[in-house]
Amino acid sequence: MMASDDSAALRHDMRENTICVKMLGEFAFSNPGNEWMRWRSNKARSLFGVLLVNKNLVVGKDRLRELLWPEADRSSTSLKVAVHTLRRVLDTHLGADRDYLRVEYRDFGYVMDVGDEVIVDCHEFERHTSAARDAAARGRRAEAVQLYRRAVTLYSGEFFSGERDGWVTEQRHWLRALALSAWEALAEFALEAGELGDAADACRHTLAIDTANEAAFRRMMVIHARRGELQQVEWWYELCAERLREHFELDPDHHTRALLRRVLNREFAVEPRPAQSAAGSPGFGRRHRFVSALNSR
Known part of the structure; x- marks a missing residue:
């Protein structure tokens, strides 16, 4: 792992000792000292991603094997090895005595207990786009524009860049569609206001994605x-x-x-x-x- 300095958008809402996880673009996460770490692709990292997307929910062992090792035999120990590796990485970089981002075995599956200290960029992105749509539906244009702008700032690249598992592709297309709808809304708001430069910028970002x-x-x-x-x-x-x-x-x-x-x-x-x-x-x-x-x- 190595330090990263490309996560300014997440720092905007950071409180002291907040842990940030960046899944849009190049994967990275911070420790309590606000040091950013990158983690090269492997099955432990993929397991981390699945559990984060399903934060605080139990994902059954059979489902995890289906998502991460679709060709493996049920007797394979790959899941157990990945869980052990993931726990070791998190303990090393976040401390073993933490009460967040813990991988627990529960009800024949695994769950990631995330905690209030953790900010995940894709979750924040979805939260901002949802709030923006609600504000727009209520006619609160300025609020909607602000929320959409915060959302697209978080969208720094495709979800879990470099991963090719099926579950990643599904999540990637969902978030990509949200980003396109956010830029589309910003373009329309700008055109209505006669802000042609802002409208062109929104279109440019749309065409960069699609x-x-x-x-x-x-x-x-x-x-x-x-x-x-x-x-x-x-x-x-x-x-x-x-x-x-x-x-x-x-x-x-x-x-x-x-x-x-x-x-x-x-x-x-x-x-x-x-x-x-x-x-x-x-x-x-x-x-x-x-x-x-x-x-x-």
Whole structure:
């Protein structure tokens, strides 16, 4: 293990002697002295992850074997060895006399007694996104934006990066979907408020997670349309079409094509900008070709 300095988002809510566990992005956890430790992938670490995701709940031995050693025989001692290794690692770095993050055998399974001293980033991420959705549903926009921003700050990468077990993939896709919905909400809030830079930043983060997200491409087209940047609208449409063909062998849907058609036919509301001569407007001939191609679909 080695020290880590990339967990500033978790430190925001830390109280004295708080233990933080970072499962989004590169796995790491802190000790009471606020020293961050990384732990290379092995089955003990995977067991730690399963028990943390199911914190304070008993996970049966058969279920743990199914999740972590799906091909192993029931007589295998792999689970017992992983439990022993996990306990030894936690005792070494957190102290054997602690009353948190303890692995206990109970009711034919194992449970991770987490305790109030422990903050797990993926749990905090889910808590903030849930609270943000609730605030948005109640019409409390400023509160929702603040909570969504705190949530996406915690989302520093895919869940349990580097792990390929089936349970990790399921959890990873769930948290990824929450991150996409959070960035989508931030983009929509920013567009409603006329904060085009913030909206573009939210779209950029969306596309970093999902490179073929058509809704994010449409928002980028809207942003540049509102700025009167028609060539940029074309460029984002072309990139969208390229990504959809590359990933799914699909063309942009009718909403995206209709948006481009509206923009290039100058049917889209444009925010006031300094006057520009027609001769200085880039891509003038190409826009006519695009409109003709769209109208033929």
